[in-house]
Amino acid sequence: MTAARTAARGVVGRYKLLALVALGAAAVLVGMLMFGNLNRNLVYYLTPDEALAQQADYPDGRRFQLGGLVVDGSVATTPQGVSFTVTSDIGPAGVEVPVTFEGAPAQLFGSDIGVVLEGSWRAGTFTSDTMKVKHDENYQPAEDPAS
Amino acid sequence: MTPLTTAPGPVFGRRLPLVVGVAAAAGVTAAVLSPPDVVQGDLVRLLYVHVPAAWTAFLSYGITFAASLGWLWRRRPGMDRLAAASAEVGVFFTALAIALGSIWGRPTWGVWWTWDARLVTTALMLFIYLGYLALRRATPDPLDRAKRSAVFGVVAFAQVPLVHFSVVWWRTLHQPPSVIRPGGPTMDPSMLLVLLGNAVVFTLLYVLMVRARARMAATEDALDAAQDTHPLAGAAVSAPQLATARSEKTDV
Numbered sequence: 001m002t003a004a005r006t007a008a009r010g011v012v013g014r015y016k017l018l019a020l021v022a023l024g025a026a027a028v029l030v031g032m033l034m035f036g037n038l039n040r041n042l043v044y045y046l047t048p049d050e051a052l053a054q055q056a057d058y059p060d061g062r063r064f065q066l067g068g069l070v071v072d073g074s075v076a077t078t079p080q081g082v083s084f085t086v087t088s089d090i091g092p093a094g095v096e097v098p099v100t101f102e103g104a105p106a107q108l109f110g111s112d113i114g115v116v117l118e119g120s121w122r123a124g125t126f127t128s129d130t131m132k133v134k135h136d137e138n139y140q141p142a143e144d145p146a147s
Numbered sequence: 148m149t150p151l152t153t154a155p156g157p158v159f160g161r162r163l164p165l166v167v168g169v170a171a172a173a174g175v176t177a178a179v180l181s182p183p184d185v186v187q188g189d190l191v192r193l194l195y196v197h198v199p200a201a202w203t204a205f206l207s208y209g210i211t212f213a214a215s216l217g218w219l220w221r222r223r224p225g226m227d228r229l230a231a232a233s234a235e236v237g238v239f240f241t242a243l244a245i246a247l248g249s250i251w252g253r254p255t256w257g258v259w260w261t262w263d264a265r266l267v268t269t270a271l272m273l274f275i276y277l278g279y280l281a282l283r284r285a286t287p288d289p290l291d292r293a294k295r296s297a298v299f300g301v302v303a304f305a306q307v308p309l310v311h312f313s314v315v316w317w318r319t320l321h322q323p324p325s326v327i328r329p330g331g332p333t334m335d336p337s338m339l340l341v342l343l344g345n346a347v348v349f350t351l352l353y354v355l356m357v358r359a360r361a362r363m364a365a366t367e368d369a370l371d372a373a374q375d376t377h378p379l380a381g382a383a384v385s386a387p388q389l390a391t392a393r394s395e396k397t398d399v
Contacts, residue, residue, distance in 0.1 A: 015298065022302055044263045044318045067318070090318075106257035108186060116320055132256045137325040139191060139334040141182030 045116045047088045049095040051126070060121050067116040067134065071096060075111060082109075086126070089114060099126045106133045158359040167351045174348040181341045193251040195341055198326075199349035200244035201269075206353060207237025208276065208307050215300030218293055224368060225361075227293040230300050232360035234279050236353055241273045256320060264313040265321035272306045279303060289368070 045067030046054065058064055066086065074085035080102040087096050099117060109115070114136060119128030174195070184191035214230035217223070248266075249259045260266065279299050286292035314323045326332045332339050 015294070019298060019302075026302070026305060044320065107254055113186070132258055132261065132320055134320055135187065135255055135322050137322045137328075137333050139194075139325060139338050140185045141335055141337060142185045142188065143182060 047090060047095075048086055048097040049088050049092055051097060052095065055121060058121060060123070063118060063120045065116055065118050066097065066099070066126055066128070067114065068097070070109070070111055070113055070115055072111040081105065086115065086117070097126050098124070099128060101128045101131055103129055103131070106131050108133045108135070158362045159355060160358065163351070163355050163358070167348070167355050170348045170351055174345045177341045177344055181338060182335075184338075187255060190251060190255055191338070193247060195345045197244055197247040197251055198342060199346040200240050200247060202346055203349040203353050204237050204240040204244055204272075205307050205311070206350065207233045207240060207357075208272075208304055210357070211237065211276075211279075211300045212304035215297040218297045219301070222293075224289075224293070225365070227289075227297065228361045228364040228368070229357070230296065231280075231283055232357045232364060234276050234300065235360055236356045238273065238276050238280065239356070240349070240353070241269065241276065245269060245273065261320050263319040263321055264317035265310070265319045268306070268310045268313045272310050275303050275306055289371075 045065035048066065048068050051058070051064070051066050067089075068086040069089045071085040071087050076083050078100065081100070082105050083098070083100045085096045086099050087093070099119075101117065101119075106115075109131065114134030116132045116134055117126065117128035118130035118132075119126055121127070178192050178195040181192070181195070183189050210233040211230045214226045214233060218226035218230060245266075252261075253259050279296060282299055283292055283296050286295055311324070311327070313319065314321050325334045326339065326342070334342070
């Protein structure tokens with residue numbers, strides 16, 4: 001009886017230990033993700049104000065992703081593609097970065113839409129060759145008279 | 148062991164498949180008749196299957212979590228079977244959500260895949276629950292299997308809120324939630340209604356699949372219990388006996 005009980009307790013103890021180790025590992029991972037400097041590597045794109053502030057960290061030719069809204073009325077076609085201005089949608093308003101994009105713009109590209117651009121600085125202008133359109137969380141029917 | 152004493156009926160049942168079929172037809176009709184989006188146009192219709200698939204995956208893992216807790220509490224074999232069936236169906240719906248999202252992403256974003264937090268955590272969720280299924284296959288003893296997978300099923304559920312809040316906690320290409328968010332849905336009521344209707348369809352489909360899978364598992368368990376001995380691989384082959392009489396002579 002005692003042997004069986006200690007055996008059972010041993011099994012429970014092993015599982016408790018396993019669960020503790022797993023929980024501990026999970027807690028460390030979550031803590032690192034939320035508070036650690038790992039966030040720098042988890043940033044999917046830089047906003048225009050961050051890109052301007054960190055211009056020294058990204059010298060001409062070093063690639064990063066820039067995300068923001070296409071300023072209404074700034075889109076102009078160029079021989080290589082399009083040029084436009086990107087403003088911040090989550091950062092402070094009024095900060096704008098001039099962009100030249102080389103290639104065919106994405107299908108939904110246009111004024112006032114979110115974009116994530118891959119490229120690098122070239123003499124104060126962000127030069128990009130890869131564009132992703134960022135759709136926002138709003139959905140409206142096309143023929144809605146209110147919009 | 149009830150499944151062996153009653154005549155085995157169709158695992159999918161008789162009424163529920165009909166209900167699911169009619170509901171799915173209504174869901175598809177609603178998705179086709181719904182208005183096109185002002186920005187995406189007809190691409191918005193993919194949302195009516197992609198989002199319900201993702202929600203159903205969350206529901207599946209929620210049921211796996213609850214059933215795992217239930218097994219740890221009461222140790223009923225049915226709870227273990229429900230947890231396993233729900234995880235299997237969850238893996239199906241996760242893969243479906245990723246595939247449909249990819250098909251939506253190509254024309255909308257311009258890419259099939261990107262390494263943003265939502266997409267990566269969703270892929271991680273798929274692999275974690277594939278790991279759950281692998282763990283079940285790797286443990287032959289029913290009690291050990293139930294115990295280990297119940298612990299796994301509880302711990303793995305942490306991935307679900309991680310996936311849901313990934314778009315809030317990190318900057319992603321994927322848009323933030325439109326429906327399950329503070330401040331109410333940011334979606335036109337005509338579209339929201341279609342989306343919620345299709346969520347109901349997917350939930351019914353989930354119930355149909357889980358019930359069938361749990362019934363099959365119950366029958367398998369009953370069969371296992373009815374068999375006294377499990378034949379081992381190679382048991383049919385007898386050991387070679389070469390010249391028994393002579394070897395006895397020489398050995399002594």
